[in-house]
Amino acid sequence: MAGGHTVAAFDAELAALHSAIDRMAALVESQFATALDALATADAAKAAVVVEGDAAIDRLEMEVEAMTIRMLALRQPMAKDLRDIVAALKIASNLERMGDFAGSVAKRAVTLAGLPVVPPAGSLTWMGRTVLEMIGDMRRAYAEQDAALAAAVRDRDGEVDAAYTSLFREFLTYMMETPAQITGCTHLLFAAKSIERIGDHATNVAENISYLVEGRLPAEERRKGDHSSFAVAPSSTPEG
Template sequence: MNTHDHILKSFDSELDRLYDEIKQMGELAMAQLNAAVDVLGRRDSNAAARVVANDDAIDALENSISVDVLKLLALRQPMARDLREVYAALRISSDIERIGDYASNVAKRSIVLNNSPAIPAAGRIARLAKTANALLGDALKAYAESDAELAAKVRDADADLDAMYTSFFRELVTYMMEDPRTIGACTHLMFMAKNIERIGDHATNIAENTWFVVHGDMPEGERKKEDRTSE
């Protein structure tokens, strides 16, 4: 093996490591959201506190990826698609870190929510989370497989999560109007729902960065948005 081939093989190995770390981050983030919704349903504050603490593992992986990316940029000076892959890895790891934060916030608010009587509407959070995690799972799959078509589908599907969030927001407003005693709890549920809606936005960011890696540009046109809560 000549020196050039050795350098290429070494770069590919380091890039594979980035992909593995991002895959691990994504799996942790999805598990965090599932766990946060689970402890909400069980009204288990101790378990919710553990979910919050587990966010440190995602943060540590993001830091590791940032260091690896800087090393690759400094030592390998990648060009063309290689550079896009390294750049996208940095951006995607940041999106996953934010997703972990949002899942942690859901768990934090569930602890406060446990001080109030249970509200049946809280069950809708699980449906939102399931939709968001499906988007995230598809976005990560598209990235791992360099599947631009799947990435485009994720980008379009985020509008469905927006519509679900808008419907839930309006339902909570109705609850508060009919019974002012629920205002505190419903406000926490609104924030939780917004956190999950934002997870969908970050999953869409991952999809767009996958498109960028494959095609060298960002998808054309504006994202479809169905968040009508400000209207």
């Protein structure tokens, strides 16, 4: 991009900013993978590692913020350089939220590990794997400034939302049939919601990548596929 910033110093700062974002995203990816693993195996020790690891993501967000403010103040960037910096600020904020939600999933895993019986978490595993793939693609789209890949990430969010809605119905039914599992199911439902929200934030990041690369937001309105707010169990009384 031809701007007023052909100086090598600015390019070095921009590279450092990109690298900080990628370090944040890599941490989010590994934190989330570990949280899913802890949830699937009801492993409290593994979950505790995720809860503690969140502070590193928060620190990186503050670092990114300090870098962007310094660059805005000293370099007075224009056009694509300015978009690049504003996008970094927004992406970092989304990554920080994703880290928080990975922590929420891990906290639910701790609680589930302490329950006498745990409901089957299989439906969450597929959802979690899809979101994990979205995060991997999101990282690649950012590193390669690939707007097409970013659009593909965004398109997958509908799958996740649909899976979450069907899982919500499934768990409501299961709770009515198995009241002893209500506590476990409720925590799994909230874990599923956190996973769905991580997918939403990955989609936001993908939209920021599109903006950064193409200078405008995707024209099409994002499909809102999470209809779980309206979900009721097939029969609303277990006694029928």
